[in-house]
Amino acid sequence: MRRDRRRLTFDTTLGRAMLQVAAVVAFFALWETGVRMGWISAFLVGSPAGIFSFGYKMILSGDLLSDTWYTLFEAILGFIIGTIFGSLLGLALWYSVFVARLVEPFIVAINSVPKIALAPIVVLWFGTGLVSKVALSVSLTAIVALIAAYQAAKDADVDLQSLLISMGADKHQVFFKAVVPSTLPSIIATFRINVGFGLVGAVVGEFISSQRGLGHLIYTASSLYDLNTVWVGLFTLMIMGFVLYYVIDIIERTSLPWKQSNTTHQVQV
Amino acid sequence: MQANPVQLSVRNVRKSFHGKAGEIRVLDDLSFGINERDFVSIIGPSGCGKTTIFNIIAGLIEPDSGSMHYRGEEIESLRGRVGYMMQKDLLFPWRTVLGNVLLGLETRGLDRVEAEGKAREYLTGFGLSGFENAYPKTLSGGMRQRVALIRTLIMDPDILLLDEPFSALDYQTRLYLEGVLKDAVETYNKTVILVTHDIDEAVALSKRVVVLSGRPARVKTVHDIDIRAPSPIAARSDGRFSGYFHSLCAELDIQTEKTA
Numbered sequence: 001m002r003r004d005r006r007r008l009t010f011d012t013t014l015g016r017a018m019l020q021v022a023a024v025v026a027f028f029a030l031w032e033t034g035v036r037m038g039w040i041s042a043f044l045v046g047s048p049a050g051i052f053s054f055g056y057k058m059i060l061s062g063d064l065l066s067d068t069w070y071t072l073f074e075a076i077l078g079f080i081i082g083t084i085f086g087s088l089l090g091l092a093l094w095y096s097v098f099v100a101r102l103v104e105p106f107i108v109a110i111n112s113v114p115k116i117a118l119a120p121i122v123v124l125w126f127g128t129g130l131v132s133k134v135a136l137s138v139s140l141t142a143i144v145a146l147i148a149a150y151q152a153a154k155d156a157d158v159d160l161q162s163l164l165i166s167m168g169a170d171k172h173q174v175f176f177k178a179v180v181p182s183t184l185p186s187i188i189a190t191f192r193i194n195v196g197f198g199l200v201g202a203v204v205g206e207f208i209s210s211q212r213g214l215g216h217l218i219y220t221a222s223s224l225y226d227l228n229t230v231w232v233g234l235f236t237l238m239i240m241g242f243v244l245y246y247v248i249d250i251i252e253r254t255s256l257p258w259k260q261s262n263t264t265h266q267v268q269v
Numbered sequence: 270m271q272a273n274p275v276q277l278s279v280r281n282v283r284k285s286f287h288g289k290a291g292e293i294r295v296l297d298d299l300s301f302g303i304n305e306r307d308f309v310s311i312i313g314p315s316g317c318g319k320t321t322i323f324n325i326i327a328g329l330i331e332p333d334s335g336s337m338h339y340r341g342e343e344i345e346s347l348r349g350r351v352g353y354m355m356q357k358d359l360l361f362p363w364r365t366v367l368g369n370v371l372l373g374l375e376t377r378g379l380d381r382v383e384a385e386g387k388a389r390e391y392l393t394g395f396g397l398s399g400f401e402n403a404y405p406k407t408l409s410g411g412m413r414q415r416v417a418l419i420r421t422l423i424m425d426p427d428i429l430l431l432d433e434p435f436s437a438l439d440y441q442t443r444l445y446l447e448g449v450l451k452d453a454v455e456t457y458n459k460t461v462i463l464v465t466h467d468i469d470e471a472v473a474l475s476k477r478v479v480v481l482s483g484r485p486a487r488v489k490t491v492h493d494i495d496i497r498a499p500s501p502i503a504a505r506s507d508g509r510f511s512g513y514f515h516s517l518c519a520e521l522d523i524q525t526e527k528t529a
Contacts (some may be wrong), residue, residue, distance in 0.1 A: 157359075159355065160359055162324075162353075164376065165328070165348065166328065166353040166430075167349060167353075167376050167377075167424065168350070168377065177372070177375070178361070184363070258362050258404045259362075
C-alpha cells in the first residue's frame with residue numbers, strides 16, 4: 001500500500017529532479033523543433049543543436065574552459081577584494097560616529113551612481129587586461145558590503161555592548177566581541193548579491209575592452225551574428241552563477257552554526 | 270538592625286534626560302546606602318528611574334551631580350566590578366554556553382585554560398554540565414537566565430545589580446531561580462541590589478526593601494525584612510510575610526494615586 005502512495009507523488013528529491021530535467025529537455029526540444037519547422041529564425045535565436053555542437057567544439061579546443069576560468073577568476077577576485085575592503089571600511093565607521101556622519105552623504109552619493117557607468121574610465125585607468133575587470137567588480141561589490149556592514153554595526157544590540165562595558169570592556173573589546181560577530185550574518189548575506197555583482201563587473205569590463213573571457217566571447221560573437229556561440233557563453237555564465245550560488249549557500253550554512261535552526265519548518269496552507 | 274558596615278553609598282545623585290517634552294528629571298537628590306552582604310530590593314512605580322540608578326552605578330551613564338563612595342573611597346562608578354543582570358538574559362547568540370560564561374573572564378584577560386576550568390566548575394555546580402557547547406537559542410528561558418547568572422557570578426563582582434532578572438519567566442521557573450540566586454548569594458557572600466516590580470519577590474528574597482517615589486525618584490521608605498527563612502519559598506510561609514507584603518503594597522498604592 002505504501003508503495004502505491006509513493007508512486008502518486010513527485011514531491012521527493014528524485015521526483016522533483018525528474019520534473020526539472022524534463023522541463024529543460026522539453027524547452028530545448030520545443031526550441032529545436034521550432035527552428036527546424038521554420039517557425040523561428042535560427043539566424044536570430046540560434047538553435048540547440050548548433051549550440052551543443054559549437055559548445056562541444058569549444059570545450060574540445062580548450063577555449064571555453066580558458067575563457068571561463070579567466071572570467072571566474074576576475075569575478076571572484078573582485079568579489080573577495082570588494083567584500084573584504086567594503087566590510088572593513090563599513091565596520092571601521094562604527095569607531096567614530098563623527099566620521100560616520102561626515103562620510104554618510106558621500107557613501108549615498110557614490111552608491112547612487114550606476115557603477116557600470118564607470119566601466120569606460122576604469123578601462124582607461126587600469127588598461128584592457130585583468131586589473132580593469134577586477135577593479136570594476138570591486139567598485140560594484142565594495143559599496144554593497146560597506147553599507148551592509150556599517151548598517152549592521154549601527155544596529156548591533158546596545159544591551160550586549162552595555163553588558164560588556166559594565167564588565168569593564170574597552171572599546172576594542174566591545175568592537176571585537178559584540179559588534180563584529182553581530183554584523184557577520186548581514187555581511188555573509190551580501191555574499192549572495194555580491195557574487196553576482198562580481199560577475200557583472202567582470203563581464204561588463206570584458207564587453208568594453210578585452211582579449212579573453214566569456215564577456216569577450218559573447219561580445220565578439222554577437223557582433224558577428226554568431227548566436228550559437230553567444231548562447232554557449234551565456235549558458236556557461238548561467239552554470240557558473242548557479243554553482244557559485246550553491247557554494248555561497250554552503251558557506252552561509254556552515255559559517256554561522258549558531259544561526260541554524262534544528263527544524264526547517266514551513267507552514268502548509 | 271544589622272552591624273554590617275556600609276559598602277556602597279550613593280549621595281545626592283541627580284540625573285535628567287532631554288526628551289521631546291523638554292527636560293525630564295529622573296533622579297532628584299537620590300541617596301541610599303548598601304551594607305556589606307546586603308540584599309536590597311528597590312521597588313517603585315514603573316518608569317521611576319530604577320534602571321537609571323543601575324546604569325549610573327555600573328558606569329554606563331554619568332550622573333549630572335552627586336557622588337558615590339565604595340568602602341569609604343569616592344569612586345566614579347563600579348564599572349568592571351559589578352555583575353549586571355537584566356530582564357533579557359543577554360546571552361551572546363554566537364557564543365556557546367561555555368563561551369558566554371567565559372565572556373567576562375576573557376574581558377579581564379584571564380588565562381584561557383584557567384578560565385575554562387573555572388567556567389566548567391561553575392556550570393557543573395549549577396547543573397548545566399553537558400550543555401557547555403549548546404547555543405543559547407536551544408535552551409529554555411530558565412536555563413538561559415541560569416547561564417546569565419553564572420556569567421555574572423564567575424566574575425566575582427563586588428556587587429550584583431539585578432534588574433528584574435526573572436520577570437520574563439513563568440512563575441515556577443521564577444520560584445526555582447529565586448532559590449538558586451539566594452543559595453548562590455549566600456555561598457559566594459555577595460551583596461545584591463535587586464530591582465523588581467514584584468513585591469512578593471522583594472519580600473521573599475531581601476534583607477531590606479527600598480521604596481522609591483515616582484519620578485523624580487527619591488527614597489520614600491526603607492523596610493527591614495526580618496525573615497530568616499532557608500529559602501524564598503519557605504519565606505513565603507513565614508508569619509510576617511503577608512504583613513510586609515501588605516504594608517509595601519499600601520505604600521506603593523498611595524504613590525500611584527499621587528502620580529496618576
